[in-house]
Amino acid sequence: MDILLERKSVRKYTSEDVKQEDLEYILHAAMSAPTARNTRHCSFLVIKDKETHKKIAEVHQAAQMILQTPLAILVVGDQNTAYGGYLPQDCAAATENMLLAATAKGYGSVWCGIYSNEERAKAIEKLFYLPENIKAFSLVVIGKPADKNPPRNRWQPEKIKYETWK
Numbered sequence: 709m710d711i712l713l714e715r716k717s718v719r720k721y722t723s724e725d726v727k728q729e730d731l732e733y734i735l736h737a738a739m740s741a742p743t744a745r746n747t748r749h750c751s752f753l754v755i756k757d758k759e760t761h762k763k764i765a766e767v768h769q770a771a772q773m774i775l776q777t778p779l780a781i782l783v784v785g786d787q788n789t790a791y792g793g794y795l796p797q798d799c800a801a802a803t804e805n806m807l808l809a810a811t812a813k814g815y816g817s818v819w820c821g822i823y824s825n826e827e828r829a830k831a832i833e834k835l836f837y838l839p840e841n842i843k844a845f846s847l848v849v850i851g852k853p854a855d856k857n858p859p860r861n862r863w864q865p866e867k868i869k870y871e872t873w874k
């Protein structure tokens with residue numbers, strides 16, 4: 709299976725659990741992502757509690773699929789230790805690694821955005837008691853897909869230019 713081309717956003721899940729060893733693989737992948745100046749400031753909050761999932765769904769309209777899954781992981785970055793303005797790029801690299809690792813282990817996943825939505829970010833940061841310097845970046849929802857839709861082909865040769873824009 710080519711996980712890079714297989715990955716897609718999954719928004720319908722079964723209630724099947726994510727195995728602990730697979731969760732650790734996904735977190736290991738997240739921690740293996742590059743960070744500017746190797747600051748490795750990203751942290752990962754593993755959220756399994758269904759009551760907490762409900763609270764997230766109340767403040768994140770586009771993360772309703774969390775109500776179906778056993779697992780979500782909040783990706784956060786530390787503003788005090790991230791290099792320059794690279795906190796979001798570093799957290800994005802970790803987030804994408806998690807999606808790919810989940811795909812590799814046979815799970816579906818979806819990246820739910822937080823960072824650029826001030827109201828949403830504030831609500832999530834409050835919900836998890838994040839200190840001022842710890843910024844909520846994304847919520848990765850993971851579980852077994854409820855259907856077996858094949859991934860779409862995203863190849864767009866017209867998006868490629870060689871050497872210059874001309």
Ligand SMILES: Cc1cc2nc3c(=O)[nH]c(=O)nc-3n(C[C@H](O)[C@H](O)[C@H](O)COP(=O)(O)O)c2cc1C
Pocket residue numbers: 715716717718719770771818819820821822
């Ligand atoms: C920064 C970012 C924020 C996103 N936020 C959400 C979200 O809040 N809820 C959601 O269902 N999908 C979200 N997505 C997933 C995109 O909608 C999805 O990647 C896009 O539609 C392409 O589909 P694919 O992932 O199946 O290729 C987000 C993706 C990115 C990169």
